[in-house]
Amino acid sequence: MYKAPRGTVDILPQDQLYWAHVTERAAATCSLYGYERIDTPVFEDYGLFARTDAQGTDLVEKEMYVFEDRSGQRLALRAEHTAPVCRAYLEHGMFNQPQPVRLYYVGSAFRYERPQAGRYRQHHQFGCEALGDASASLDVEVIEVALSFLASLGLQDLSVVLNSIGCRKCQPEYVEVLRSYYQPLASQVCDDCRVRMVKNPLRLLDCKEASCRVIVDEAPHISDHLCPDCEAHFEEVKAQLNALGVGYSLNHRLVRGLDYYTRTVFEIQPKREGGQSAIVGGGRYDGLIEAIGGKPTPGVGFAMGLERVILNLKEQERGVPTTTAPRVYLASLGQSARRSAVALGAELRAAGHSVVASTGEKSLKAQLRHANSLGVKYTVILGDDEVRDGRVVVKRMTDNTQSTVERDALREHLAE
16 A cells, blocks of 8 residues: 655644644744745756855765656756745845845745654745845844734744854965864764864854764853854844844754855744744845855755644644535435435535535435534425425524525525
8 A cells, every 4th residue: 555755744634733723823923024935946956056055064965766758858856945035035136125025934845854742755845035235134034923923823932043254355264273273173073073174164053963972062161262243133123123032042063954054043042941943944045046146145944844734833732723514415315306406416516605515315313413513504305306396494503493484595694
């Protein structure tokens, strides 16, 4: 028997309530801040992702789904949304619009990684990107958008974690300091970290291996090596968060998984011990658009996995709006009645009533049992005698009272 591929899940009807709720709240929150929706293709030219990853990360080297189409073009399933959004910004000339351009997305992403709770090989992301403005106030704005969205869902006990990873002027100096610190310890770190020492030293700070954690804790802090501009930028981010009353903690170990990030990086995490890791990750990426062929253009944004958001909703027992049960169940008995019920159901739906029609040749008792299970308010019963006489029987399910109504008056009767 076929099963869903490893790392993928079916979103069943009972879970659609959560998905509808979180996507509606995402759209509503973004509207408050002036962010407009963008949807990019589910696959892109492989080079779009490779060019943004000059130092080599696990995402590009190990986790992407890459394939060639029949023309021989090398393509990749969308592994993250920021690079595709930036590609669309360039391709459609959005740099000619008033800046910053504020965009948001909701869509699937694909990564070949070890599945775990709230993280799948096909997952769904909600995120915002603000392009064309380098000010610290925009960093704060995207953090505020993420927090507002999570608050609108009723999620509590969340913490904001901040760091600055500098820019092209100050990062190289810090990278050399970090390498010098790690070189005498090379025999004590994991195999991945030995590779990172050469290819992407900032990623050393993000290692989750227990053998590396103590080493990371004692590593030099990048905050001690920021250039004056980056230091001033980060101080302004913190000052504006303080003005908003947003609590945060500083973590010198916090970096992002892709090397196009600069200056502010942040995560939003559950406070509770043993909870899942970050719900939201984001930061500034002032070098990304230049890396994919555009002029130097600042940008900042965040992404969050909706599966992880929904997992936290369930763990915190946050309710979601329930669906409205169909209003009318259409029961029919006899061939003539079943044919007439088809037209009657169409008439009622055209008048705005939600209708579930019985199918097959079930007994009236079975049909009423089905109607009860759906939670409908009324069951309209149509038999061959009713068809002949131009009448229907309307049964109110809450108290089992019923009345006979002329078919032509049924819509008005239900409306009343």
